[in-house]
Amino acid sequence: MEELFHTHLTWEPEESSTRRHASRAHTLSFDGFGDLPGSSAPRFHGDRERLNPEQLLLAAVAQCHLLTYVYLAERAGIEVASYRDHAEALLRVHEDGSGEITRITLHPAVIVFRQEDVERAQALHADVPALCFIERTVKTEVVVDAHTVGRPGIVNPE
Structure with a gap:
């Protein structure tokens, strides 16, 4: 396909x-x-009021990681209550003016509905790079520093 x-x-x-x-x-x-x-x-020499390619690349990696993670969570029967990320991209610029993004770090904070799913939900982040189209495409190192917790007060949502 x-x-x-x-x-x-x-x-x-x-x-x-x-x-x-x-x-x-x-x-x-x-x-x-x-x-x-x-x-x-x-x-x-760009305009800070406009999006730059580095931001768009970072957003694409973060967005793809989220979407692949949600897909894997659904397959595993894990209900995600929320997912927030603060992503960072490190740009190295050389003396000749060339450069590259050398590392992208994602910091997803995930809340799952069931406390018993926390460990499995945390582990899913390791499976994302094999399926995420964008992560599979970029040659830059993508580091995931995830933090997953159970949603307080909810044991079994219906």
């Missing part, structure tokens, strides 16, 4: 742009979902 995804990117120089300092502002469009304002990171 294969599926093709599309993104449209539009960039045009602003009137105030010069050859040496072209605007980094652009628009990413997704069919049926509207536009996202894009730019480079502020360190690279």
Whole structure:
């Protein structure tokens, strides 16, 4: 099975742009979902009011980890009450201006409905990289520092 995804990117120089300092502002469009304002990171002459590629890559990894985790939890019969993540990407820039994201760290905080599922729910994070499309695609190290707890006061939700 294969599926093709599309993104449209539009960039045009602003009137105030010069050859040496072209605007980094652009628009990413997704069919049926509207536009996202894009730019480079502020360190690279970008606009902090717009999303940069490093943020979008980090978001894609975090989002894919979540979605794969929820899928695995469902298969294991584990009911997830909530999932929150604070993700980080470390960018290394070399003297020649090249660079790469060298590490992505996810910090998912998961609450499960049943206390007896906490250990199994925590262990599921180790299974995600084998199935997550984005984690399988990127060559960067993805570290998961997860914390899973049972939801207080709920033993068996119906």
